[in-house]
Amino acid sequence: MMAAAVAPQKRAGSAASPRADHLYPVDIKGEKPEVLEEDAHSYYTKILEEPSSAVEFLSIPGRGKVKLESPLMHFLPLYKESSKHKLLVLIDPQDKNTVLAIYLHSSWWLIEDVVKTADHSREGLKQVQTFEERIVLFVLNVIIFGMLERSLTHDVLFVPHSEKEFAKIFWRSGGAAAFYTVKVKGSLCDGYSSQCYMLPVLDTMFVRKKFRRGGVVCQRFLETHPEEQSRLWEVEAPGDWSQRVSIWLKIQMEQKLQKKSDVSCYMKRLQNDEPGQSDEGRMSQKVARSPNKALPYEAEEFKDDPEEVFNPEPYSEEYAEKHQAHKQQWKGSKKRASQGEPSEDRISKQFRATS
Structure with missing residues (x-):
């Protein structure tokens, strides 16, 4: 038997609109936590007792079918200190540390659907209050961060939160984008001493990868609200x-260190380029030279038009006559050169330009 990935459940008596008439787990209210857990235990017991011929499969987008069998199902505690509420989860057969789905309201829900909402009023920062929101907090913390999106080199791992933990979820465009928890002033630092926090403390914070660099994180907040910087x-x-x-x-300090590192890398590239300069470097040197001094190869570049060779002499009638005579002489020498005769004027003009 095939068990497809669960579609959002319809809201009774509503119009046929994709966002208005379907509910995700966080939107379904009315069932007590004990009832949900009892339902999960009943389902698990049924899986254990059914013969192998009646086994079901869950369709995972991009993965195909996953067999719904007891070895892949586990109960995870929802809260840190208590085990009175547990969630039945389906483990990836290819990676035992990855959760694919959660059993809620008599159906399997993919992880991405558990953190979605059809409630338009659920937008921005919202305090976690309902049991269903506690499940979303758990999924963001333990499953998405702890198993799916945490870097392998990241040495931080959040434990499940307490049942009474003060937390807020940041909702954006119908999905849970981030969360943070706060230790209020006066609350115990831990369960092993009598020390209490002397100020409100932002204890844990996580932003999903696809929502990062979009104005959700701490730096952007402090840039937007300078009054909070101190x-x-x-x-x-x-x-x-x-x-x-x-x-x-x-x-x-981190920004200054980054700028210093960028400058250091830039200077290092310049030093590496110095022995064999790039064309761009040579061109910049050529532009930087004094226009009153032209090198032989520069005069050679203008050999087809002697008027373009820079001459620093001031304009006068005598200079104009002299220049015209040189021009006529250059044309004659060019004609002789085309006939195979040597051109003395070309050599003298080049010498004048470089002297």
Whole structure:
């Protein structure tokens, strides 16, 4: 039996509009978390008890069919401290560290559909309040960041958030683009000491790759709101003054270091080019020379028209007569040269131009 990738569920009694009459998991309300989890356990038990002939397949765009069998299904805890709520997920058979889908509301939902919404009012920063929004936060944090989009060299890995964690999701164009969580002032730093945060702390933050460099991240915020530049700090718990570093200062220092690195690379390229200069370099040297001095090869370039060879002598009638005589003489020498006779005038004119 084939189980296709689940289409968004229709809203009862609504018009036939793709964005208005379909719901994604975050839009479906009314079912208690315990009911959703019980439904997932019932489905999993059924998979374990059914004979192999009745196994289903899930269609994955760009991947084909994935067999819905118990070895590929796991329950993941939704919250950090508690295991009372778990999600049934389908693991990629080719990569055991990748989740392909989540079982919600009696259906398998692809990861990209779990973080979508059909609610037009869900746009911009919205505080996480409902259980369904907690699932979106979990997917962004544990699955998309932790498994799909985290760099292999990235040494940061967020654990699942607490059930009461203060968090906001940034929604854009019908999808969850980013999230951040905040430790409020006075909350415990950890479960092992009595230390409390001395100021509100932005604890975790993640922006999906396709939404980066689009005005969502910290630098753009501080550039847009300069009044906040002195108020945002990078801190270590509990956030005492000695543990704070200005984020705006760090951004400025990184930019200066980048500019310094760019200049250093540019100077290095210039040094590497010096032994054998490029044509562009030679042309710039030629342009920089004094126009009162022309090299032999430059006079040679203008041999077809002697009037274009630069002459610094001031204009006078005597000069005009002399110039006309030279011109007539040049034409005669050019005619003799075309007949195979040597031209003395060409040599004398070149010498005059370079002396």
